[in-house]
Amino acid sequence: MAEQTEVVSKRPQMAVEIAGIKLKNPVMPASGTFGYGEEYAPYLDLNQLGAIVTKGLSLKPKAGNNTPRICETVSGMLNAIGLQNVGIDAFIADKMPFLQQIDAPVIVNFFGNTQEEYAEVAARLDDLPGVAGLEMNISCPNVKQGGIVFGTEARAAQDVVSLVRKRTDKPLIVKLSPNVTDIRVLARAVEDAGADAISLINTLTGMAVDVKTRKPRLANTIGGLSGPAIRPVAVRLVHQVVQAVKLPVIGIGGIARAIDALEFLIVGATAVQVGTANFVDPNAMQTVIDGLEEFCQNEGIADINELIGSLKQ
């Protein structure tokens, strides 16, 4: 009994490390669902998060798509925001000062429409103080190669990641698209190109129709599906990538509760991102963090790292 009491009362070690970035716990927001952090500051203690991940950033400000841009689906949502963002100059001037005050590593998500744009943003971020790491979103159409998406073609993915790798010494996380036949091929390509970690999944491509007007519900016709509905697909892809590469993996997709995050950790993700759930509950990440700690305590797990990759067959 004495022993059990001890196990229960001792707080588990929750810190993890990914690509050299030290996180208090494995929970961070997914890019584009948490703005630049400050939007959620009234609801959540940002210092408690494993990290902060910012909205996708490009070299120039980006307008984004026409409205409607979002649409609810069964236990999920479609979005076609179109990567609207303030551009790197305004980011540095207006957003970084707030982020630099937060006691959590800041990971900047970025993208480009050409290889050069990707490389350029990475270079600009490379010597920016307060940036702990970069997350490179390769789910963007390559305007030079006729619109094929960087992240769906191994060769294109490898090339663009290699180029970025040359321009930054910051930890480089590459974020994969799930809309591919074999995710392992993509994962290996970005590993070979010098990525330090992989995050997945970005949204599943989807569409919805307003049957009264017979128009697509999104102005852009097609959008990205996110939320609890997609979680089983995300868990499967993370499972496959963990087995295919040596890099650490960040699991994303439909996480809203601690048991959701645990699925990803158990299949081998070192950390997780919470996306759409932030909209449903601005306190979702704190709930996930608390739940993970409680789970470890109840199961007698002293260090959350013991859980990572602990899947039994």
Place this chain on the structure above:
Amino acid sequence: MAEQTEVVSKRPQMAVEIAGIKLKNPVMPASGTFGYGEEYAPYLDLNQLGAIVTKGLSLKPKAGNNTPRICETVSGMLNAIGLQNVGIDAFIADKMPFLQQIDAPVIVNFFGNTQEEYAEVAARLDDLPGVAGLEMNISCPNVKQGGIVFGTEARAAQDVVSLVRKRTDKPLIVKLSPNVTDIRVLARAVEDAGADAISLINTLTGMAVDVKTRKPRLANTIGGLSGPAIRPVAVRLVHQVVQAVKLPVIGIGGIARAIDALEFLIVGATAVQVGTANFVDPNAMQTVIDGLEEFCQNEGIADINELIGSLKQ
């Protein structure tokens, strides 16, 4: 007023035709969710259906996977039944006599582990009376080619469909897997190989973990995600295929209500299949059929074919 009353009281024309098969209405079950029809006979008048689609059939009886084989997810379910079926001999002896009495076309879904097996089943079904058409499930691993899935590689898909085409004169519907980078490439490959129609989507590959036992929830680890959760992905893929090929398309994925079916018809599907929803409500297909008729009536649509492909941009 007189005119409006007339429009409202006249019953819309609900029949559609797909690959030469005449359907009373565009609604049929999805393979594997309706057994061999007789399981649902106590709950539903089978004669009211557009068609009946049977559980995937192989040359020899197939054992299927270990249990657990199913698992509920958020607004969806995973299954790894493993294509358990009675095999073609027992199908002909035990299942066809019942099906032959039904006043609705019978479409037999089938598969093989090798090209030859596919061709063999097709040939056996070719001269079976009471079979209106064949639906060929190409989401199976090709045992000869090291397990790559026929339906994820255009070359393999084209080869196996070509071979089957030579062995049957029955209308041949090829059912596509959604787990590919570009569905249009696959759709064109099976069109070139001589398919008469395309149906999609089969299930999305997914996985779930029991965080207490740390085991996958399915004995097979990985399974197929179906149900309302996946509908936006299915609508998007059907939309893309309709634009890529000239063949008629059958839309499948998360359909439970008339408004769900309408999304698929509006993007261009000629007919739809209802899968997981049959488990939720054994009367789901009747509800969809009635709802489609009511919709046409309310919107003043005299013939449901007017709806097909009527998407506005």
Place this chain on the structure above:
Amino acid sequence: MKNHKTIILSNQEIAPGYYRMRILAPEYQQLATPGQFVMFRVQHTFLPLLRRPFGIFRVGFMPADCDAMPEKEFIEIIYKVVGSGTEIMQELHQGDRIELLGPLGRGFETGDPAEEKILVGGGIGLVPLYMLAEKLVQTSKVRLLMGGRTRDDIITVTEFERLGVETYVSTEDGSLGEQGLVTSVLEQKLAAQPKAAVFACGPMPMIDAVQKICAGYSTSLQVSLEALMACGVGACLGCVVKGAGHSDAEPRYLCSCKQGPVFRAEQLDWSRLEQQDSVCGGCD
């Protein structure tokens, strides 16, 4: 076998975490046999998506009352709150509309009236045994061996007693009846009277132990199994269990929903049944 769109007549907590729900169910008096089950649709939305299977505890009717309400046929189910579906069920009220598919599956065979009948229930596994007891007491001596973790898991035993069933209660923590497992009670009874017929329902480890004991005395045994179910009607093949003589080369799967949930012990492959323990708690 119908899908009734019907209403809840009452829904009450009868022990901590155990609820008894009465549902308007026309035709069940005529159709339902002991050991059958229903598929209960919890909500009209898609969360939870699948119906939940529950054994039929009892079929009955309320006589026409002074409010000039007509006679009402009903069934009762008893459920334990374990997950997302039953959590919602406990909040349902009289008058709430629900859907009920049933009665489904194959129930118990009553067998030779001369034989003594021993019912073995573990926790919520007691449920399908009540209707069976109602039938068996008409012709045979019936004993109920009821086990649970604590006294909170011992439900409706007095109702069995009212039928004239001799009941034996055991709990793992000794908080009610004898301390220990229900299987030790069975062992004693069979040592005295091996010519009984045993009917068991409960958690898989209990069922497994019961089978070993009955096999030792060559006592006839029927068990009611819980398998994960999507359709309940034999269409999805999600609920299969391995039948006697099953091998990977020559698989013999039995459908729990249609060929079961009650099986004669001889029908099953007991060497592999332990795996059934992996009845998964669902993802959400």
Place this chain on the structure above:
Amino acid sequence: MKNHKTIILSNQEIAPGYYRMRILAPEYQQLATPGQFVMFRVQHTFLPLLRRPFGIFRVGFMPADCDAMPEKEFIEIIYKVVGSGTEIMQELHQGDRIELLGPLGRGFETGDPAEEKILVGGGIGLVPLYMLAEKLVQTSKVRLLMGGRTRDDIITVTEFERLGVETYVSTEDGSLGEQGLVTSVLEQKLAAQPKAAVFACGPMPMIDAVQKICAGYSTSLQVSLEALMACGVGACLGCVVKGAGHSDAEPRYLCSCKQGPVFRAEQLDWSRLEQQDSVCGGCD
């Protein structure tokens, strides 16, 4: 700006399809300003997934009562049942636990007290105008022009009257007040008194017509817009509207949830705002 886990105090149908819900809401009396809104979480599950935005109709408090219950600060919302979320909301009861994010957004600017104030409400668009009226009547003459399709869409007008607001009702079918559109009433009033300040909330075609009329008389106008929202706090960028001077080359998007929902007419690009009419009804 807080996320309150709170309870419903009452929820009543006030006209066919219109409900008034009172929610325990500490701190709102101090924080909320006219024109702000809340994001209401309908269920604890993921169906519906997103929160629903509703204007704050009124902030108040119930005095401590004889049961020794403490003083309760509350807000009231008024909602029309239109889809999956509001269908569930109409079934909620006193005591049900819900979550409330708010108060959110930028509300109305009250402007010069000397000016006459004209509030234009279309159907449920009336809601955010009540708190505004409460404030404006303290210093200015206030008129309410209220329009709806039928008399069922004319709600809470007497409550405005009780504040001392002069009200004019028009319905499209003439079932209450004048027959016609609320905008023709506005036209008359402005012809007589163009120096008023107009505040409008309602369906997009109404807002659009109001803008044209006000522009004609150079009358100052503030409008409250409805946009699809996921987060309500400026993070998702789902709710944007096109600002004045917007072009594809130089886009000027404004966030409805943070920079709105109330905008001064000059802030917006009216040539493109018609598109906002495509507020999508959601997929389920």
